[in-house]
Amino acid sequence: MIVTVTVNAALDRTLTVPVFQIGYRHRSSEVMTLAGGKGINVARALKLLDMPVVATGLAGGRTGTRLVEELTSEAILNDFVRISGESRTSTAVADPTAGTYTEINEWGPEVTAAELEMLREKLHYLARGADFVVLAGSLPRKVPTSFYADAVRDLARRDVRVVLDSEGDPLRYGVEAAPFLVSPNQREAEGLVGQELEDDDDFLMALEAIAEMGARNVLITLENGCFALLRFGRKTRRVRAFAPHVEPISAVGSGDVLVAQFLAAIVDQRSPEEAIRLGVAAGAASVLELGAGRFDLQLAATYAGDIELAELQTARS
Numbered sequence: 511m512i513v514t515v516t517v518n519a520a521l522d523r524t525l526t527v528p529v530f531q532i533g534y535r536h537r538s539s540e541v542m543t544l545a546g547g548k549g550i551n552v553a554r555a556l557k558l559l560d561m562p563v564v565a566t567g568l569a570g571g572r573t574g575t576r577l578v579e580e581l582t583s584e585a586i587l588n589d590f591v592r593i594s595g596e597s598r599t600s601t602a603v604a605d606p607t608a609g610t611y612t613e614i615n616e617w618g619p620e621v622t623a624a625e626l627e628m629l630r631e632k633l634h635y636l637a638r639g640a641d642f643v644v645l646a647g648s649l650p651r652k653v654p655t656s657f658y659a660d661a662v663r664d665l666a667r668r669d670v671r672v673v674l675d676s677e678g679d680p681l682r683y684g685v686e687a688a689p690f691l692v693s694p695n696q697r698e699a700e701g702l703v704g705q706e707l708e709d710d711d712d713f714l715m716a717l718e719a720i721a722e723m724g725a726r727n728v729l730i731t732l733e734n735g736c737f738a739l740l741r742f743g744r745k746t747r748r749v750r751a752f753a754p755h756v757e758p759i760s761a762v763g764s765g766d767v768l769v770a771q772f773l774a775a776i777v778d779q780r781s782p783e784e785a786i787r788l789g790v791a792a793g794a795a796s797v798l799e800l801g802a803g804r805f806d807l808q809l810a811a812t813y814a815g816d817i818e819l820a821e822l823q824t825a826r827s
Contacts, residue, residue, distance in 0.1 A: 646766070
């Protein structure tokens, strides 16, 4: 079983608006509403993969109630802590004509110390017997930036493998707490190492630097692939893997799908290399659908056969 934690969960509304123009009135041709946030995206993908998963986090107000109802309607097992603040709503406008995707994200509610303590207790209970706990996404207001780091250390003392995906200081402090896996996207990784990543040498440097900060395994996720440093047993591999290029409908959540498939494959005792291949294929398939965490299983299986892993050299030439 895998537990996902979304501290700053959201109700995601995606409006499809052909020929969208700023400053004009439009009518959407389609509206999609889903429970959202990185941890929930991972849970949705795991559910598609028939991997046992429980989604937890914080949910408050009418938005929080709707969020939990949406999860339940998708048959995603969930156990959220109710809070007094109102959970956030995130709105996106997808323009299929221009191929653009515009997001507006709220900050999220203020959270009390007592509510955070309830979440910690919930996590202790749910993590018993879990293969992985995934801590993912931004933190709401009033939540200490050390929250993820504290959770990583706490769960490690309980022999739980923790996966972390966030940004900024919560990510930095969390990496220093030595999670089993950290999975930033390119922008988040650039923030961690303090420079832009443009070629294989840059990504290799970033993998090594993030591992040196404390992470045992590192996945830097991209729209159609990833760079990875994998340490399973005594063996360390540094690889890159890419799927065939496709014109994306929406890349939002593709990294979450990649991580979900990677973890599901590891739980199923696939090799790390095969897990990367399957993860990249699933992430690539997800960019062809609206709705974070959704993808076509058949298409992902087709892509998986075309993905090659290339070893990264450990020294610059």
